[in-house]
Amino acid sequence: MRKGGFKAYLKNFLSEEEISSLKTSLEIVGDIAILKLPSDLGLKEKIVGEAILKLNKNVKTVLKQTTSVNGEFRIRNFELVVGENKTETVHKEHGCIFKVDVSKVYFSPRLQFERLRIAKLVNLGEVVVNMFAGVGSFSIIIAKKSKPSKVYSVDINPLAIQYLKENIVLNKVENIVVPILGDAKEVVNQKLLNLADRVLMPLPAKAYEYLPEAIKCLKNFSGWIHYYDFTHSSKSENPQEKVRKKIEERVKNLNFPINFSIKNSRIVRSVGPNWYQVVLDIYIG
Ligand SMILES: C[S@@+](CC[C@H](N)C(=O)[O-])C[C@H]1O[C@@H](n2cnc3c(N)ncnc32)[C@H](O)[C@@H]1O
Structure with missing residues (x-):
């Protein structure tokens, strides 16, 4: 939906001040629209929700996000604004289908560019571990x-693994993607040592702590690690440099018998004022 169209439509119902207080960074997951709304909008929330339904024919449900992403499972709470009262949907991205319940598992359409970027780096026949x-x-x-040979896919949230299993079947990748329920540290040490060409760590809150396990996954201590982190960065600082320095120090102190080089870094997205999600593509060999 075009932001201009949304705001122009709302001008008939809301004051300029109310419109500018709206965060129109709308997220659409399948046929569910997710909004962050200011707390003082009252009954006008419904008008905003109706505008979304009217301007986006594929949306059936408008939810208001009432908490930030939180807890071990990285989930958030919602309230229905208008439309069908549901939190489960089917989302399509890059020719794949994802069944998700947005209130029970993590899912963000904002990472779609990053997902395709990583997929393009993977070579035929690789063994990948997604921690x-x-x-x-x-x-x-x-x-x-x-077409990697295997993608071992670990998650600690039983419902995420349940949806993962369904999505594996929906996308016909039963021979490639292997779902594993558990804590990534324990799973790696029990089942996934010394076998991967590439390891993904898409959980900024734990990637720093779990870095030794990512290194131990790699076949003969050699291969790629995609490391995600959050960093605060003032205007005079460079967020990528901050994360690079932090990780160089971390790896040095681990004393693994490895050669380590950060081949690439990028800001995945801005997550708040002066807060960034950064990824490092690390080669170990
Ligand atoms: C930010 S989400 C990313 C999920 C997925 N990669 C994506 O982009 O949609 C992080 C995931 O890590 C899982 N998680 C949290 N702690 C974990 C742990 N110790 N071991 C394995 N998975 C964990 C959460 O349940 C959540 O599904």
Whole structure:
């Protein structure tokens, strides 16, 4: 939906001040629209919700996000604004299908560019470990686009693994994507040592702590790690440089017998004022 169209429509119902207080960074997951709304909008919330339904014919439900992403499972709470009262939907991305319940598992359409970027880096026949796989958004796109031999996909949320299993079948990647329920540290140490060409760590809150396990996954301590982190960065600082320095120090202190080089870094997205999600593509060999 065009932001201009949305705001122009609302001008008939809301004051300029109310419109400018709206965060129109609308997220659409399948046929569910998710909005952050100011707390003082009252009954006008429904008008905003109706505008979304009217301007976007594919949307059946408008939800208001009432908490930030939180807890071990990285989930958020919602309230219905208008439309069908549901939180489960089917989302399509890069030719893949993802069934998700947005209130029970993590899913963000904002990572779609990053998912395809990583998939394009994967070579035919690679063994990939995704330490924080969720419903399989990275794993399944990699499996469909790049034909790796296996994508071991770990998550600690039983419902994420349940949806991952369904999504594996929906996308016909049963021979490639292997779902594993558990804590990534334990799973790696029990089942996934010394076998991967590439490891994904798409959980900024834990990637720093779990970095030794990512290194131990790699076949003969050699291969790629995609490391995600959040960093605060003032205007005079460079967020990518901050994360690079932090990780160089971390790896040095681990004393693994490895050569380590950060081949690429990028800001995945801005997550708040002066807060960034950064990815490092690390080569170990
Ligand atoms: C930010 S989400 C990313 C999910 C998925 N990669 C995506 O982009 O949609 C992080 C995931 O890590 C899982 N998680 C949290 N702690 C974990 C742990 N210790 N071991 C394995 N998975 C964990 C959460 O349940 C969540 O699904």
